[in-house]
Amino acid sequence: MPVRSAWLINRTTTDTGQSRTDTRLAPTGTMAPTGALTSTSGIIPGSKDGRYVMDALYVYGDTAGMTANVAPGRAVIQGPAAAGAYPVVLTDYTQITFDDGDANNPRVDLVLLRVYDAQFDPVSGRTEAVLEILKGAPEPNPTPQPVPEGALALAQVTVPAGASVGTGGLDWSKAVYDMRHTTVAAGGILAESWNRDTKGGYTGQYRDNATQLQRWDGTRWVSYPRHIGGIAPQGTLANGEYVGQYRDEGGKLQRWDGTVWRPVVPATGWAYNNDGGYCKSVTWVETIVDTTGPGISTSFTTPVSGAVLITVGYHGSNPLDTGWSRMSVNVRLNGAVVVPADEQRAAMATGKMGMSVTHTFRVTGLKPHTVYDAVGAYISSATSNNAWLDNRFIRVDPML
Known part of the structure; x- marks a missing residue:
């Protein structure tokens, strides 16, 4: 032989x-x-x-x-x-x-x-x-x-x-x-083969997997940054190669934050419910009663500025001429309130006559590229005032 x-x-x-x-x-x-x-x-x-x-x-x-x-x-x-x-x-x-x-x-x-x-x-x-x-x-x-x-x-x-x-x-x-796989001289770049689960031999070793250059970091093969300062084409990167890298995903620009891809230009957050209900709490609450949708909320991703515009609105009326209702939002991060509802950030309906009201306010100082929740919050002028709220909505727009 x-x-x-x-x-x-x-x-x-x-x-x-x-x-x-x-x-x-x-x-x-x-x-x-x-x-x-x-x-x-x-x-x-x-x-x-x-x-x-x-x-x-x-x-x-x-x-x-x-x-x-x-x-x-x-x-x-x-x-x-x-x-x-x-x-x-x-x-x-x-x-x-x-x-x-x-x-x-x-x-x-x-x-x-x-x-x-x-x-x-x-x-x-x-x-x-x-x-x-x-x-x-x-x-x-x-x-x-x-x-x-x-x-x-x-x-x-x-x-x-x-x-x-x-x-x-x-x-x-x-x-x-x-089952063949390759080997090369020390310091050489391993050629792509059919045994891609083979571990590297030392930190800093490189291989070519037929589409990109990868480096062994001691535990896994990490794709070498190919698009520094550029945008990775759609379908080429499942995970980012460095913080701040950008990719095209379905026509939307995304940025790698070290863990997940975040939209660079976040979409508008939106929530609404067109079934009416009432509130008679004199402190801020996130639900109303006698409705199929007691609470509404929307998730939004902050832009790089960390600032958003929030608009709330509803159609309101009160059983008393002197009664009023307000609608605002609690901004939450992982469940914790970071911006509470406040009368300065609220739409307000006064008196018996039904009226449609809206209010837009700016929220700043949020963490960029982070997912928050805007949860509707409601308050009435008195516990005897069953303040009616209908067609409630929340809209969150990024400020770039």
Whole structure:
């Protein structure tokens, strides 16, 4: 089998051991680390015309049957920590043959590029680099065996129950699941692969996930800021990359506050109820009685100025000529009142004659890019005055 590994055994005869060619073909040098003495196992990226991430060690079938092909290529395989990483090369296209399927259940086999080293694994008694198939257990819902130490998984191959050359072999268009992933020299940028859940090896490592550059921050891959000072196009960013970044979301401009996207130009807040009721409380309350909608409120997001205009209004009347009613709002943040209702910030209806009244007032000093609630508040001139309020509304407009 044309599988070679540099630094595995010395060349002691004309037929075995490391040759000069092995040394030239096998990847050597310090690869992307995963620890003080360990490296990231993986395949060296690259393709003949540069169109693909990698051509190397691709597993495929091109004829009916149980035999697949493995393309030549180079890889690095981390063995036990004390053993180090083995540079490995497959120099020619190589065929591998799968056992026939179980009579009753499917199984999932692994195609491995593996290094045996008797110096660190005397039980095996082997010292060689090989391509091998790790046969899975036949089960109704099969899973592959764990990848052994000193091995690199190239592909999963599903072998259906009863599969054999006589029954047509494997459907290669569906049987193979590619498991290859890349590795590069220390300081290099990892190429996109199909194993995107692989953790970084050190803080400050970079990878290219096929759409953007990402940096490992010690716990996760963070997209490198691509739009500093610009606006990220719609659909390109689920999370912001830095506080103050902007994106286009459905034609609306949003700003990343470090946790969530906030609208840069907030929409108007609006709430209303057109079913009448009355209030006879002489202190501010947030509900009225004898109505299907006792309270109204609207949420709003503050602009960068932290200032808004609030308008309240209703159609009011009183049973007494001297009676009056007022409507204002309590501005709440996470449930707590930060701007209370007040007669200076209220619409007022006086006397028996029904009238429509409104009042607009400015609220400043709010936290920018923060969600508040404007909750309707009501008061009557006396407990004997059942002040009637109908068609109540609240409108909140941002001040930029």
